[in-house]
Amino acid sequence: MRWVFVVVGVLALLAGIVWTLQGLDVLGGSSMSGSTRWAVIGPIVAVVGLVLLLRGARRR
Structure with a gap:
């Protein structure tokens, strides 16, 4: 899991x-190029991905 x-x-x-x-x-x-919305959403998604990655890679 x-x-x-x-x-x-x-x-x-x-x-x-x-x-x-x-x-x-x-x-x-892309239509996302130069859009402030994606400059804000991107780091949020990246941090969530990093948290999930670290949680999955962590040993019990």
Whole structure:
């Protein structure tokens, strides 16, 4: 069951990073590029993904 947290955490972390970069207009070519909304949502999703990743990777 821990691997589910790791996989979902990695995916959320990567999505959050991409969304942040698109929101900051570092990655172009999307309707999300240059949008402040995605520059705020991205880091939130990335932090949630990091928490899930760490929770899944933590040993009991």
